[in-house]
Amino acid sequence: MPTTAPAAQRAAQRRRKPQTSRRDDEAPIIPILARKVREVEAKAQRGKLGPTNRVKFQVIAFLVREERARVKADTEIADGARAELLKRLDGVATILAKTAARDTSLIQLLEVDQAASPVARRMRRDWLLESGADLADDELIITDVAPAPATVVPPALAERQVVPVAIEARQTANPFLAPDLTVRAPKETPRRRLDGWELMGPLYKAFETGAGGSAASMDLPAVPEFDRLSPRGLEIMPHQSRFLEAVREGHRTFLLADEPGLGKTAESVIAASVANAYPLLAVVPNVVKMNWAREVERWTPQRRATVIQGDGEDIDAFADVFIVNYEILDRHLAWLSSIGLKGMVVDEAHFIKNLTSQRSRNVLALGARIREQVRDPLMLALTGTPLINDVEDFDAIWRFLGWTNGEKPGPELMERLDQTGLTPADKAFYPEAREAVISMGIVRRKKKDVAADLPDKLIADLPVELDDEFGKSIRQAERELGERLAAKYRRIIEARGDRVQVFDGPDEDIVRLVAHGELEEAKAAGTGGDNVFTMVRKIGQAKSLLAADYTVQLQRSVGKVVFFAKHIDVMDAAEAHFAAAGVRTVSLRGDQTTAARQQAIDAFNNDPGVGVAVCSLTAAGVGVNMQAASNVVLAELSWTAAEQTQAIDRVHRIGQDEPVTAWRIIAAHTIDTKIAELIDSKQGLAARALDGDAVDPQSSDSVQLSALMHLLRQALGAA
Structure with a gap:
């Protein structure tokens, strides 16, 4: 000792x-x-x-x-x-x-x-x-234990594995050109000066504080003199050309964190062609599978893409690009890990931030297997919102790219950190460490920096009064919830023996404890009982007709409008109102087939008679191009700033030639107002960590927790 x-x-x-x-x-x-x-x-x-x-x-x-x-x-x-x-x-x-x-x-x-x-x-x-x-x-002197070989298919998923007949045909079609699936032995790396230091915490801290103050984007080559990559009739943008030049020069791992709407899918498709990273696997949200196949056909017409549905009975086994959604990846792990993939793209990579989820484990296991089998595979993580609440949201993405293993940096990143000549004990280490990680392949461009002709977007709040009986019942329910929280708070104070007076200010630790307990109970109860989730849903229901009526007026004056709601009953009420007003609509929901969803998108963008697209905030918030409209109505608020941004950027993207306005319908004198304020405050994390902006640090509490804490303070008279 x-x-x-x-x-x-x-x-x-x-x-x-x-x-x-x-x-x-x-x-x-x-x-x-x-x-x-x-x-x-x-x-x-x-x-x-x-x-x-x-x-x-x-x-x-x-x-x-x-x-x-x-x-x-x-x-x-x-x-x-x-x-x-x-x-x-x-x-x-x-x-x-x-x-x-x-x-x-x-x-x-x-x-x-x-x-x-x-x-x-x-x-x-x-x-x-x-x-x-x-x-x-x-x-x-502390030495590392050699990592155990990655297991792609865990025992719990073994019985669920399927091997489409077409894949068996591919594997036996030409045995003389079978892929080399030999697991490569890890290279022995020399001991480095920083081997003994705990480095993951300092790396997260370097991004959390925005050390260095510069945008988190690696140095990219200049725009080439000639565009040799675009197919006939198309043209890539300068910022896309610079990214693809980096691929052409040999860089192979990227966190492509461009803001939504800057063409990350097209960049990835062309990057696979530049790197000859075929077969390529794209793991994407279900709603964008067809769009990915279209982008492959559009930007690399000489390549074939196949979309994996269900058990994969209808796939093209000899395709160059395999496209699968997160939800069904678990049953295709075995054969995907055995066909010699040379590249992998994870679209909306923030979906894997929860390392305990099976979805994340599937993606990380496949990524690890590809890196074991292939020298310098193309590994791309795409997300316009890599940070949701905490800087450690980077963890899973860095693991997928092979930059870290969760406990320590990988050999290449360790070498770059070692070259700084500094340790975490040195203040100067943090900006240098941030730059070292960025140089591994973080590419972050903002619309205002790379698309000067892309119009600005405006978020305009429209407060509405809920003055009917439904609105009164919502405000009463809010007061009752606040009083229930206040009663719990007072019981804790009394049990602790304190004599704290409300006018001295509440004990913030206890406020947080009470709110956290209420939030956990609400999550367990789901839609049962009166809690913050059911309350917000009722607010959405109460606003639905007001939001729909505003949308009708807006559509008649400006043309096409995209209407976003979170709950199906709000969408149903809005669609009924639009039909009664004679406005033709299309609908994008989570229960649609990929073909039906794409048909709705095409109708909205191309049919002049379609006036409104009624969209699910969760099902249509990513990977959907609807730039035929320049106005968005947010009938219900999201629980995250990222979800709101993604929804607005279905319209505010390349191809848009008009200013974009997002109209948020806010229920005045309710918790809705506070939620909108909290969502706006969450924009600071990404601005600080990724863009180097001088933004005051904001709380990383969830919006739900912060809203409950606000209700409690309000009930205690300290809001």
């Missing part, structure tokens, strides 16, 4: 400075643990405990245990000082316990063997060295 303050050293310190001895002299590790546990607590309160902070939780718990045993056993410590140190350690342990109560999955991390990973051991070592501890050689 390390000794953080040897007895001889403490005695010497007392002789040199008897009158200024600090209470931390006896246990200098405790202030470090106190600081670290507050960091973990803050993340847990926001529901954002990512992998790095989970490891921190482990290490803090084990160091508290070690330090408590050391303090009790050290006979050089006076009884009074020992009691004070143990009290401070108990304070750290109490915060750990409260954090584990919020997220019970943390409890299993306290098993004795859980803190033995190289990352946890490095973190423990770094903190002890910061405290001035003397460590043995075997604690200073």
Whole structure:
């Protein structure tokens, strides 16, 4: 066990400075643990405990245990000082316990063997060295365990695997040209100066703080003098040319994070041709499968694309591009991992941010297998909104691209970090680290920077009064929910024995705790009972006819309009109103076939008689081009800024030649107003982390949690 303050050293310190001895002299590790546990607590309160902070939780718990045993056993410590140190350690342990109560999955991390990973051991070592501890050689040098080979098809999915007959034909058609599926042994890499440092936390911090202040986009080659890539009759834009030049020069992994509407699909399709990355797999949302096939045919007419539906009975096994949606990928893992894929595109890559979901595990396993089998495969992650709530949303995307393994940077990124000559102990490390990650292949362009002829967009809020009985019942339900939250808050205050008066301001930790508890209960209840979700749905229902009526007026004055709603009953009510007003509509919903959805899109864009497209905010919010309109009506609000942006950008994209206006219908004097304000505040994260904008840090709380906290403060008279 390390000794953080040897007895001889403490005695010497007392002789040199008897009158200024600090209470931390006896246990200098405790202030470090106190600081670290507050960091973990803050993340847990926001529901954002990512992998790095989970490891921190482990290490803090084990160091508290070690330090408590050391303090009790050290006979050089006076009884009074020992009691004070143990009290401070108990304070750290109490915060750990409260954090584990919020997220019970943390409890299993306290098993004795859980803190033995190289990352946890490095973190423990770094903190002890910061405290001035003397460590043995075997604690200073920490080696990594060789990773186990990736398993593409987990046992739970083995029985679901299908192999289309056409794929069997492909695999046996020419045995002399069978793909080389040999798993490549990982290269042995030399030890590097930073091998012993815990680096994932500092990398996230570098982006979270927007270190460096510049846009998160790698240096790209200049626009070539001649366009040799566009097929006859088409022309790629200059910003697309620069990206494709980087591919032509040999770069193969990209997080293509251009704002929505700048042509990421076309860039990816042409990039596969430039890199000759065939067969290519595109994993995409269901609603854009047909659009992807069209883009392949449009930009690379010499290549064939096939869309995988169901069990894949009708696929073209000899196609160059295989297109599959996330929902059915699990049953096609086996054969996709065996046909020699040379590239993979993940569209709307923020869909894989939840590492515990089967969807994410499927994508990451396939990506790992391709990197094992192919030297320099083309790996593209496409998303205009890579960050939803927290900078650790990058984690899964970086893993897919092979830049990190979740615990440490990969060899190439490690080399770039090593070349900086800095460590996380140096302040200058953070901007350099951010640039190192960006140089791995982050490409982020904003519309205003690369498409000067693309019109600006305006979000205009239209407050509406819900003055009927339905509206009155909604406001009454809001007041009752606020009072219910306030009652819980007061019970906690009374049980704690505090005498805090409301006019002194509520205890924000308890406000968050009460709101978080209510949110979890609401999620469990779903559409049952009165909670924040049912309340917002009722607001949408109450606004539906008002929003539809405004849309009719708008359509008669400006032409085509896209109408977005979140719930089917709101869409149904709006469509009935449009029909009664004599306005022809098309509908885009989640239960449509791909062909029916594309037919509706084509009718809206090409038929002058179609005036309104009634769209599901979730089903039609990505991968849909509807630039025949320049006006969008948002009848219901989303829970995320990203979802709202995606919806508006179905209209505000390349090909649009008019200014775009999004009309948000807001129910005045209800929680709707606060939700709109919260959505707008969430725009700061991406602006800070990706674009280098000087935006004040905003809370990473979800909109739902923030809305409930607002209701509680309002009920306590402190809104």
